[in-house]
Amino acid sequence: MKGRIFAALLALLHPRGACCVACGALHTADGLLCERCQEELNKPLPPRCPGCGRKGWAALCPECSATLPAGYLPFFAPFDYSGAAKALVRRLKYDCVLDAALPLGRAMAAALPAEPFDALVPVPLNAKRERERGFNQSRALCEVVSAHTGVPVLDALVRTRYTKTQTHLSASEREANVRSVFECAAGVRGMRIILVDDVRTTGATAKSCASVLLASGAERVILLAAASAHPVAS
Numbered sequence: 001m002k003g004r005i006f007a008a009l010l011a012l013l014h015p016r017g018a019c020c021v022a023c024g025a026l027h028t029a030d031g032l033l034c035e036r037c038q039e040e041l042n043k044p045l046p047p048r049c050p051g052c053g054r055k056g057w058a059a060l061c062p063e064c065s066a067t068l069p070a071g072y073l074p075f076f077a078p079f080d081y082s083g084a085a086k087a088l089v090r091r092l093k094y095d096c097v098l099d100a101a102l103p104l105g106r107a108m109a110a111a112l113p114a115e116p117f118d119a120l121v122p123v124p125l126n127a128k129r130e131r132e133r134g135f136n137q138s139r140a141l142c143e144v145v146s147a148h149t150g151v152p153v154l155d156a157l158v159r160t161r162y163t164k165t166q167t168h169l170s171a172s173e174r175e176a177n178v179r180s181v182f183e184c185a186a187g188v189r190g191m192r193i194i195l196v197d198d199v200r201t202t203g204a205t206a207k208s209c210a211s212v213l214l215a216s217g218a219e220r221v222i223l224l225a226a227a228s229a230h231p232v233a234s
Contacts, residue, residue: 021100022087032099037084041103050074053200053228073195073203073210074222078107081199081229089198089226093137101137104226105144108196112149112224118191119154120146120224123209124182126159141226142196151194156186157209182212189217200225 019026020034029035049057051064051072060068079085085104092100122138130136142153160183195209200223210221 021091021097021103022084032102033084037087040084041079041107045078045080048228050076050222071214073207075200075203075206075225075228076108076111076113076222077200077225077228078111079104079227081201081227085227089137092140093198096134098135098140101140101144105141106148108141108224108226109145109148112145112194113222116192117149117151117194119156119188120151120194120196121154121156121188121209121213123195123197123205124155124157124159126161137198138196141198145194145196145224154186154188154193156184156188156193157182157212158185182209184212184216187217188213191218192220193218193222195221195223197223197225199227199229201229 018028020028020037021032022037023034025034025036027034029038033041046055047058048055049059049061049064051060051068051074053075054061054063064072081089088100088104091097092104120142122136122142124130124138125133125136139153139155145151146153159181161181193213195206195213197206200206203223206223206225210223213221
């Protein structure tokens with residue numbers, strides 16, 4: 001509820017199209033982004049390993065090929081978590097600016113591998129946090145990706161308990177924080193699923209979600225995030 005009230009006030013102060021949804025500049029090129037932010041987002045990133053994020057590898061890097069177990073969770077993200085992309089994620093997640101999902105979701109759709117999928121599944125928020133925020137940012141991204149790809153959105157996961165925010169936790173603390181938190185709430189047997197989140201950091205949340213989907217009969221799960229934080233240096 002607080003998020004919705006804040007978003008309404010923000011819309012009154014800055015009507016749609018009046019300023020860049022990423023940096024706040026008063027002039028926009030397309031009603032959403034200023035030229036500088038648009039140019040930054042248009043810069044192509046080099047391909048990255050879908051296992052660890054190492055740049056320069058269109059497929060698994062040699063290290064991941066040697067160490068990743070069968071059934072690992074591959075991930076895809078069009079942006080690093082920096083600059084205009086980071087600003088858009090934060091505007092969506094914390095300022096409830098839903099228009100910020102539009103350029104992010106468009107780029108996410110373009111980053112998907114060329115293979116068929118059956119459903120887009122958002123990483124769920126705890127019900128209390130979603131009420132406070134007024135929406136789930138991962139579902140907002142799902143809806144944009146769906147509009148560009150035709151893949152339907154399926155709310156297949158729920159959180160069973162409230163968890164601490166992952167922002168300031170270590171990798172091991174993140175894994176413990178989301179262990180046994182998710183449950184499957186829809187039939188996914190035989191489905192090829194795109195799990196959608198805003199930012200992929202250590203992958204702990206995504207792995208926890210994917211394990212539940214696979215245990216419930218999903219045939220394949222990949223992670224699609226708007227941005228990848230702390231990518232491995234090339």
